[in-house]
Amino acid sequence: MKWLLVLISLFIVGCVSPPLPEFYSVDTWQSYGQDRAEQGQTFQSQDKLVSLSAPKPFTEEMFQAYQVGYQEGKQNYCSQNAYVLGLIGKPYHGICDDINPFFQNDYANGRLNFF
Known part of the structure; x- marks a missing residue:
């Protein structure tokens, strides 16, 4: 019975997507955008990023930082x-x-x- 509980717990933990890093700074958002692009992932809308950062505030400055980072990462990704x-x-x-x-x-x- 104990093993069953452990397996169920592992299954539940494995199904939950990992949390986003704590987005407090503009630099963090820029790094996030760059990392996404360098992995070939698509650009996320401002609305999507607002929902990802909730309940923490998401500012226009943070979105601009994400855009800058994404463009940098995209240049790297597309140069391969x-x-x-x-x-x-x-x-x-x-x-x-x-x-x-x-x-x-x-x-x-x-x-x-x-x-």
Whole structure:
């Protein structure tokens, strides 16, 4: 019975998504935006970020910092070889299409050779 409780507890803990870092500073929001983009994740709207930061306040300055960080991370992410990204099976969510119109095509060609 004790093991059953432990397993259920682990299952519940495993199903809960990890909390966001404590967003108190503008620098933290900039780092968050950069990290998201460098992982190839899509840009989040201001409304989404407000809901993620609740109940803590979310200011326009924080959103601008997120945007700056996201653009920096996006430049880093989009400078990688799209073919290799597809070749190794990493997901691509279209964040580079406005920077490099060939990124999607190169990624797709790499996915064709994915093992």
